[in-house]
Amino acid sequence: MYAILDIETTGGQFNEEGITEIAIYKFDGHEIVDQFISLVNPEIPIQPFVVKLTGINNAMLRSAPKFFEVAKRIIEMTNDSVLVAHNADFDYRILRTEFRRLGYDFNVKTLCTVELSKRLLPEQPSHSLGKLVRALGIPMADRHRASGDAMATVKLFKMLLDKDLNKEIVKELIKFEIQKGIAPKLMDIVEKLPSKTGIYYIHKEDGNIIFIGKSRNIKKRVNQHFTGITKSAKKIQNEVFTVTFEETGSELIALLKESEEIKIHRPIYNRMSPKTNFSWAVYAEKDANGYLNLKLQKADGRKKEIKSYTSQQEGKDALFRISSHYHLCQKLTGLYETKTHCFQHTINECDGACVGKISPSEYNQRVQAFIEKNLFDNKTFALLDKGRTISERSAILVENGVYKGYTFYDLNYQINNIEILRNIIIPMQSNRDTRNSIQSYMRRAKAIKIINF
Template sequence: MSKELREYAIVDIETTGGSAERSKITEIAIAIHNGTEVVERWESLVNPQQAIPQAIFSLTGITDEMIATAPAFGELADTVYAFLKDRVFVAHNVNFDYSFIKHQLAEAGLPWQAPKLCTVRLARKIKPGLPSYSLGRLCDMLDIRVQNRHRAGGDVTATVALFDLLLASDSDAVLTQMLRKNAVEQRLPANLSQHIFDNLPVSPGVYYFHDRSGKVIYIGKAINIKKRVAGHFSGHNIQAKRQGFLQEIHDISYERCGTELMALLLECLEINRLWPKYNRALKRLEPKFGLVNYTGMDGYQHLSLTKLLKYQTCIQSFYSLREGAAVLRKMINTMGLDIRFCHFPLEVRMPPTANDLVRRIQDLPDQESYNAKVEAAVALVQEDASSYLIIDKGRDEQEKSCIWIEKGKFYGMGYIRAESQSTSLQEYKNELQRYSGNAYMMQVIESFLAKGVKQHQLIRIDPEQLDEAAVAKPATLHMKLL
């Protein structure tokens, strides 16, 4: 459609809630604009066939009685489709209205899509620097008279007036640029400036979505930050959580990383530090069980497989009781521990073996020697955990990324100078940022290394001395067993 012939369907709807998946339209208004003036207008109440919540009534004034005799959307679908077909869909915060209408037209058997134009984004481009771009505040600041706010007809009238004002002020052909086919800007959240998106890097790293106050509401990691961020804004998702999420995004910041693994670890650390409201997956990935030892009232050292309390320390943590039971059973068998001082939860308690039965009828062992045996068993489990460095690409050619694992636990990470000649453990540690890791991060590291990704070179190091030749040439790093 040429610019001269382009027509715009300026739309506003009222709904029973924020989710096109569960909520329904209660009122719709459409004004057809030819680029100069409104040439046709239509509006109607809609029976949502569900009760109107009190909060919605308080906002719009629409009652159950008002919509009781109104047509259902299915009865209006052909009319709505005819108004929207082959026209640019215009609305204030366009993705909200578009998601509802697209979903309900599809339910009526009328698949539809259209180019979208958001008057929030258009106003930000043509009238930059205003303190707010909500429809009500814009109208106040631009001297646009508004009647019947939060009713579809009143808000469409306000949006038409705003649209006319913006067209008259569009000396740089902003609208034409925004309507270019597949324009990235049309997919961005209404409150996010395009220059923020344009300045995102295409490198690995961690990105942060911020709300209006600057608070971080989501953290993600990416091999290509710009591409991954764009992926958040593509597709057609009708869930309320998705719509609310997009409306809250006002800014994006980022932290570049040398590798995907560094980004994975930083993402986990930052989620644990900031606990953003929209990050849920990583919050559920901490191990729930652990092997602990304690001195009982009888003076003996006991080992117990138990559910971990928050911040509780343990010998070793596990994601399942079965995994922990296997480790404790192995300690009993290999170190000759007494079953009477080893405790399993009922769910993983195994039938006693012949050796277990023999131990149970024997006299108690010498306390001092038995406690020493338990301490030796615990030390053996902990010593089985290795220490090593992972050295890989940095954020540029002047540095390398470095991750330090100490006795099976994440110690820290950071970036070291590419020409670094450090040969001692302490020298490396001094160049790294110390972090408090967790079991999930170790799972990430071990899984990443198990894939055999060639560019990640693993060395297991002697705590006293690094192999200077190996560290100086990370491309030829080799396995060095303790």
């Protein structure tokens, strides 16, 4: 659990500042589960420049509670949680100073989003909260007020969790929970999981990941691990300490993340999915008569493949469907061997490219339509899909035919600027697996929208 906070102060000399406003959001890594926002009477005057910056003045604070009146609620909100803030050293110092005046030793683990953003967003020219949220397209209200800045920090932290592909933040939280003696049982673990689409990580006691999976129903799938009777299921049941998860909304992002993160973390109980062997591929070749022929052949890295398949039969079945959909000749696609016309021409389902009845240019337009639909080459586009909530969407970015990664964005924010999209994208590897996954999803998913750049 995280306690994400922001504090506004009176300004003044070091360690003599007083708190004027505090906002704390209790965040479980996915959503806010509790919150506390309050003005605070600092019992000392506010510096004029602070009044101008925050809009909080002395008159507003006369009837506000003093620090000792809100201290218990602050302890409740931060107990057994990691305190997260933008420039955490400052907020933590101010809190410790105030508690020290009450004779209480306030001591919690802290995490600074300035330091995290420098590590996970090194390309950003500035790591101030205002400039970061603008660059990352994070909506922000009430700048320089505790609630507005704390909420912006929640959204930034959520994005940093997505960017942390090595899961260092989550692993550190698990170690912290172990130190605090928070050890969930299997039933407790399952109970806290969502019945939603996403990716899940099974951790052992030191925080290391022993299994990664994806599912359209995370809770149901993890429960299957915990009730399974196979050897691997029993091993997972014996070693699991906790399960973390990331909702994706989009099935495609779950698929792409699972593939990528298994390669990064190499969990011991993931059968290292043998590298998918796409040993057959469809190529386009122009024959002596000028017709573009689609041919299923053994994969050859020296040639530009249009689509690839794991077996000859899978490729042949696909080529039959392609020929039917695009009205292509089965003789020219190599599906029907003959020295005369193809059988489809006999039954009037082929318009005679096999015997020169239609021109190469007319026939090639159909082949080209298939190629255009299935080749990313030189195309730059964003594929927009479901998000994790009804107010959010996901985006996958392909630049010049190369898959760059994915992101989530607020519906109030329009993804039509590729520079903003580059800033907020979680980078991923591009390979044949990702290309095939994206192409397959684009063919069958109905809810997606494509923006071409």
